[in-house]
Amino acid sequence: MRKKHDWLRETYQKSLEKMPERPVAHRTLSDIAPEPLYTPEDIGVLDPEYEEKQGYPGEYPYTRGVYGSMYRSKLWTMRMFAGFGTAEQTNERFKKLLKAGQTGLSVAFDLPTLMGYDSDHPLSKGEVGKCGVAVSSLADMEVLFDGINLEEVTTSMTINSPANAIWAMYLAVAKKKGYDWKKLGGTIQNDILKEFIAQKEFIFPPEPSVKLVIDTFEWGPKNVPKWNFISVSGYHIREAGSTAVQELAWTLADGFEYVEAALKRGLDIDEFAPRISFFFDVHNDFFEEIAKFRAARRIWAKEMRHRYGAKNPQSWALRTHAQTAGVSLTAQQPLNNIARVAIQALAAVLGGTNSLHTDAYDEALALPTEESATIALRTQQIIAYESGVTHTIDPLAGSYYVEWLTDEMERQAMAIIQEIRRMGGVVRAIEEGYFLRELAEASYRYQQEVERKERIIVGVNAFTDEIPLKVPIQLVDPEVERVQAERLARVRRERDPKRVEEALAGLRRAAAEGQNTMPHFVECALAYCTLGEMMDVLREVYGTYQEPAYV
Amino acid sequence: MDRRIRVLIAKPGLDGHDRGAKVVARALRDAGMEVIYTGLRQTPEMIVSAAIQEDVDAIGLSILSGAHMHYFREVKRLLGEQGASDILLFGGGIIPDEDVPKLKELGVAAVFGPGTSTQEIVDFLKRAVPERWQAQGLA
Numbered sequence: 028m029r030k031k032h033d034w035l036r037e038t039y040q041k042s043l044e045k046m047p048e049r050p051v052a053h054r055t056l057s058d059i060a061p062e063p064l065y066t067p068e069d070i071g072v073l074d075p076e077y078e079e080k081q082g083y084p085g086e087y088p089y090t091r092g093v094y095g096s097m098y099r100s101k102l103w104t105m106r107m108f109a110g111f112g113t114a115e116q117t118n119e120r121f122k123k124l125l126k127a128g129q130t131g132l133s134v135a136f137d138l139p140t141l142m143g144y145d146s147d148h149p150l151s152k153g154e155v156g157k158c159g160v161a162v163s164s165l166a167d168m169e170v171l172f173d174g175i176n177l178e179e180v181t182t183s184m185t186i187n188s189p190a191n192a193i194w195a196m197y198l199a200v201a202k203k204k205g206y207d208w209k210k211l212g213g214t215i216q217n218d219i220l221k222e223f224i225a226q227k228e229f230i231f232p233p234e235p236s237v238k239l240v241i242d243t244f245e246w247g248p249k250n251v252p253k254w255n256f257i258s259v260s261g262y263h264i265r266e267a268g269s270t271a272v273q274e275l276a277w278t279l280a281d282g283f284e285y286v287e288a289a290l291k292r293g294l295d296i297d298e299f300a301p302r303i304s305f306f307f308d309v310h311n312d313f314f315e316e317i318a319k320f321r322a323a324r325r326i327w328a329k330e331m332r333h334r335y336g337a338k339n340p341q342s343w344a345l346r347t348h349a350q351t352a353g354v355s356l357t358a359q360q361p362l363n364n365i366a367r368v369a370i371q372a373l374a375a376v377l378g379g380t381n382s383l384h385t386d387a388y389d390e391a392l393a394l395p396t397e398e399s400a401t402i403a404l405r406t407q408q409i410i411a412y413e414s415g416v417t418h419t420i421d422p423l424a425g426s427y428y429v430e431w432l433t434d435e436m437e438r439q440a441m442a443i444i445q446e447i448r449r450m451g452g453v454v455r456a457i458e459e460g461y462f463l464r465e466l467a468e469a470s471y472r473y474q475q476e477v478e479r480k481e482r483i484i485v486g487v488n489a490f491t492d493e494i495p496l497k498v499p500i501q502l503v504d505p506e507v508e509r510v511q512a513e514r515l516a517r518v519r520r521e522r523d524p525k526r527v528e529e530a531l532a533g534l535r536r537a538a539a540e541g542q543n544t545m546p547h548f549v550e551c552a553l554a555y556c557t558l559g560e561m562m563d564v565l566r567e568v569y570g571t572y573q574e575p576a577y578v
Numbered sequence: 579m580d581r582r583i584r585v586l587i588a589k590p591g592l593d594g595h596d597r598g599a600k601v602v603a604r605a606l607r608d609a610g611m612e613v614i615y616t617g618l619r620q621t622p623e624m625i626v627s628a629a630i631q632e633d634v635d636a637i638g639l640s641i642l643s644g645a646h647m648h649y650f651r652e653v654k655r656l657l658g659e660q661g662a663s664d665i666l667l668f669g670g671g672i673i674p675d676e677d678v679p680k681l682k683e684l685g686v687a688a689v690f691g692p693g694t695s696t697q698e699i700v701d702f703l704k705r706a707v708p709e710r711w712q713a714q715g716l717a
Contacts, residue, residue, distance in 0.1 A: 138591065153591070153647075153649065154644075157645055226595070268601075356692075358691045474605070474696060497675070576615050576616060578615045
């Protein structure tokens with residue numbers, strides 16, 4: 028049986044060679060110096076299942092974390108989701124967040140962009156810049172990242188149906204500014220399956236949508252090798268009303284579905300799987316959330332290794348971003364949300380997340396103000412630098428409850444994954460309305476429990492106030508639509524129409540003939556084709572998707 | 579026999595967050611009302627035309643995207659144009675307090691924010707709709 032000193036000598040040391048311990052005191056306030064890791068050996072017990080179930084950080088099955096030294100060397104990335112109004116306004120917010128100590132960017136796009144419409148499309152009216160930034164062409168993207176070093180900062184972009192086009196615009200900005208694609212890091216969400224399950228920002232039917240995703244799996248590792256070209260997302264599934272177990276199971280089932288689609292295309296699993304990343308929600312039930320992260324890593328590692336035959340350990344390791352649960356925030360007594368976010372963020376950290384967004388306390392009312400966004404970031408910094416939870420890796424391992432709950436969530440999630448496999452996979456389950464039915468049940472059940480006060484929500488169904496507390500909120504400037512429309516008009520006037528036409532024709536051909544679309548998206552971006560133009564080409568080829576209205 | 583309240587629950591615009599709309603639709607149905615849910619991405623024209631065709635007593639709009647002023651204004655305007663101003667308009671979602679008086683001024687009968695119990699919405703409709711029937715001499 029593998030001993031802790033072997034792990035220290037091998038995996039931990041190797042990890043430190045890449046990234047030394049952070050130069051802070053890894054000591055408690057009483058000056059006790061915790062070791063990087065504790066195992067059954069340290070308390071003199073024998074756990075014959077230890078290696079199989081928990082193992083060591085940075086090693087299969089990764090239950091205790093994907094990296095050898097975890098937060099002893101490198102804290103999670105503090106990546107706050109931001110975006111509103113025009114590219115200029117969001118660029119300014121980005122720079123402020125970086126100055127406040129944030130370590131990565133995360134772009135929120137507005138609904139027209141998410142749905143592949145230009146800002147001046149009739150369906151965009153009233154929505155431009157409202158819950159994210161409007162990006163209709165390379166011109167907007169250039170403003171958005173003006174003055175930001177793309178080789179130093181990694182950028183995450185929450186974009187799905189039009190992910191290929193938006194990624195191409197980002198890469199076009201990098202190219203025009205002379206950055207090396209090989210050095211660029213970041214993530215596009217690009218998880219279309221969860222859109223059909225929960226978030227509903229789909230454009231095309233499921234099959235061509237998945238095809239577009241697999242284009243990035245094929246093209247990404249060869250051209251932008253450090254980029255995560257997918258973030259398989261449970262966040263929206265949970266926000267749409269699922270339970271934690273459903274979130275866990277459905278997200279991993281989505282991940283496996285992409286793996287199978289990529290294998291079907293003939294891609295090498297050990298080339299694409301290391302660039303698959305994940306995204307989970309963190310709700311209020313502290314231990315359930317911690318167990319969810321640990322179970323997710325273990326299931327992914329086991330399945331990737333044994334079911335899909337991946338040989339590269341990086342293909343087994345589930346790296347994840349996490350976000351505190353927007354759905355748990357209350358409009359009543361909004362400052363209470365600061366406490367909720369702190370508890371949830373702590374759960375994400377104890378669960379071993381690699382990146383974290385903390386919600387601002389005013390998000391049940393509007394987009395965050397600069398102050399509320401800063402408090403949310405400070406919450407992460409307090410956990411990181413003051414709480415001492417980073418002294419030792421996976422400090423809750425071995426807790427009877429945490430280990431039992433991790434096993435239980437793995438068991439229940441695997442049962443759901445098997446059920447989906449029996450149905451013929453995620454796309455089939457979507458077509459049969461399985462997820463819509465399950466979500467409707469789970470969210471209605473929860474609402475009833477709240478109304479019957481079987482579940483207490485402070486400030487909402489208990490401990491309520493007579494006089495509501497007012498907090499300042501962020502309002503979006505109605506000028507945004509005009510600014511965007513003007514920039515679009517200028518882009519259309521100044522670009523080379525012949526190059527635009529040829530680029531769009533290339534994209535149309537690639538889509539119609541089933542070739543990889545990514546090189547054509549890049550050419551379209553460089554030619555200043557608008558997002559709407561690119562998506563219209565694909566709408567013609569693939570058609571659009573209408574969800575059955577089910578209650 | 580009591581006349582049943584007919585309600586159209588609609589998701590206008592591009593936003594796909596439909597958890598609230600669906601939970602409300604189901605609660606109203608459980609409370610004995612006839613509920614028509616439009617599904618996602620409805621334009622104001624589609625909503626008003628469905629409401630008239632289905633002869634509903636009330637329309638509930640669910641909006642979380644911040645575009646509420648635009649959509650409520652449009653739906654109200656079209657209801658007026660089509661001679662259907664008697665249909666009760668209400669809604670909910672992420673709507674700042676500041677905008678609630680403006681919506682009321684437009685003629686929106688009630689705005690329900692996050693954390694509202696479904697019972698509150700049921701009670702509101704059971705009170706407000708029969709009042710309208712009475713006012714119109716239909717009850």
